[in-house]
Amino acid sequence: MEGECSPAVQRKVVSASTRAASYTEASEALEELAELAISAKQCERITQRIGKERLQERATRCEQFEKLSIPEQKWGKPTDAPANSWDGRVAAVLLDGGRAQMRDERWGTPRIPGETRSWWREPKIACLTTYQSRPSTEDPMPEVPECLLDPLFVIPRVMEMKRARGGLSGNQQPEASAAELEPPPSDSRRWSPEPLVRSVVGTLGSYDELGRLAEVEAWHRGFATAPRRAFLGDGLLANWSVHRKRFSGYIAILDLMHGLTYVYTGALESSPDMETCWHRYCRWITWVWQGKVESLLEELGPLVPAATEPARRESLEDCLGYLTRNVGRMRYPEYRQQGLPITTVLAESTIKQINRRMKGTEKFWHDGGEPQLQLCCDRISQTQPLDAFWNRRSARQTGFRKSRASP
Numbered sequence: 147m148e149g150e151c152s153p154a155v156q157r158k159v160v161s162a163s164t165r166a167a168s169y170t171e172a173s174e175a176l177e178e179l180a181e182l183a184i185s186a187k188q189c190e191r192i193t194q195r196i197g198k199e200r201l202q203e204r205a206t207r208c209e210q211f212e213k214l215s216i217p218e219q220k221w222g223k224p225t226d227a228p229a230n231s232w233d234g235r236v237a238a239v240l241l242d243g244g245r246a247q248m249r250d251e252r253w254g255t256p257r258i259p260g261e262t263r264s265w266w267r268e269p270k271i272a273c274l275t276t277y278q279s280r281p282s283t284e285d286p287m288p289e290v291p292e293c294l295l296d297p298l299f300v301i302p303r304v305m306e307m308k309r310a311r312g313g314l315s316g317n318q319q320p321e322a323s324a325a326e327l328e329p330p331p332s333d334s335r336r337w338s339p340e341p342l343v344r345s346v347v348g349t350l351g352s353y354d355e356l357g358r359l360a361e362v363e364a365w366h367r368g369f370a371t372a373p374r375r376a377f378l379g380d381g382l383l384a385n386w387s388v389h390r391k392r393f394s395g396y397i398a399i400l401d402l403m404h405g406l407t408y409v410y411t412g413a414l415e416s417s418p419d420m421e422t423c424w425h426r427y428c429r430w431i432t433w434v435w436q437g438k439v440e441s442l443l444e445e446l447g448p449l450v451p452a453a454t455e456p457a458r459r460e461s462l463e464d465c466l467g468y469l470t471r472n473v474g475r476m477r478y479p480e481y482r483q484q485g486l487p488i489t490t491v492l493a494e495s496t497i498k499q500i501n502r503r504m505k506g507t508e509k510f511w512h513d514g515g516e517p518q519l520q521l522c523c524d525r526i527s528q529t530q531p532l533d534a535f536w537n538r539r540s541a542r543q544t545g546f547r548k549s550r551a552s553p
Contacts, residue, residue: 197517
């Protein structure tokens with residue numbers, strides 16, 4: 147039972163259960179590394195209880211924020227905000243989604259003839275990150291990086307993102323090798339500024355709930371007082387709904403690599419051969435890098451009706467629509483000049499860390515999904531929310547067990 151475990155042991159159990167791929171692995175690691183004989187079921191009980199306590203704290207934090215006046219929410223600075231100056235720093239909110247299997251009301255019911263079922267759902271996360279940078283008088287990288295003109299770098303990235311968008315089920319979505327995904331050594335300059343401190347919030351609920359959690363976390367981080375603020379995401383409409391509702395004062399930026407995927411796909415579907423495709427892609431991505439997306443759209447537009455195959459035409463229409471909707475979020479020279487990030491690579495890295503715990507063909511979450519996701523986000527956050535939680539929890543302990551009153 148959990149009551150037999152000291153707070154120090156509970157802390158170890160939660161850490162192991164959040165880092166390992168399963169409660170069974172956590173139990174084995176505790177026995178091997180810490181000489182603690184704790185069953186997988188007990189690991190689950192302890193972790194779920196702590197996760198639910200964190201969810202209760204999260205709900206209370208949101209309620210307190212929502213009681214503030216609008217001016218305090220938009221421009222106020224909380225007492226627990228970091229004391230660092232925003233000089234030479236940028237505040238950014240990055241949104242992304244992962245994969246996990248969830249049991250719903252159809253679980254265990256007979257399949258209806260012709261029905262297609264999938265238990266895969268999207269855990270949604272927001273990375274609230276500070277970056278170190280200063281504005282420049284001109285674009286610090288006017289020339290397109292060599293790696294974006296290298297097929298050995300571009301094509302594996304495009305294929306990986308297409309697989310992710312397709313939502314393939316499985317323990318791990320197929321990924322390109324590390325050698326394929328590393329930029330060529332000749333291109334050593336950073337596209338985005340240096341990240342400093344990251345905090346993570348996440349939910350299995352709606353994007354509106356994610357926006358609520360991100361807004362509260364941003365307020366506690368003091369983002370409201372930052373003179374340079376950015377909001378990054380892929381082309382998902384729900385991301386920009388969150389931006390309009392919660393972060394309208396932030397500069398909206400489309401992740402460069404997601405835009406690149408549609409640029410390459412448009413070049414591929416509109417070309418008769420790979421040589422023509424690659425020359426067209428190189429011209430288009432150069433325009434994108436230089437902020438001339440309108441030139442790309444002018445060239446891509448006539449190619450859509452010219453496609454004779456319905457599948458190709460549909461794909462080209464998708465690419466044209468995506469780039470047209472996001473043209474206002476693709477002013478990359480301005481963003482680089484202001485020292486803002488232009489990719490969501492940090493959020494995608496975070497999702498992969500969370501997927502290791504949450505995702506798997508053998509894992510089906512139900513009520514325990516949200517508590518476990520909360521603890522995963524806490525562990526990855528560099529603001530150390532779990533350390534503060536354990537200190538608060540320890541201070542609340544009276545040293546006496548709660549028991550029912552005698553009748």
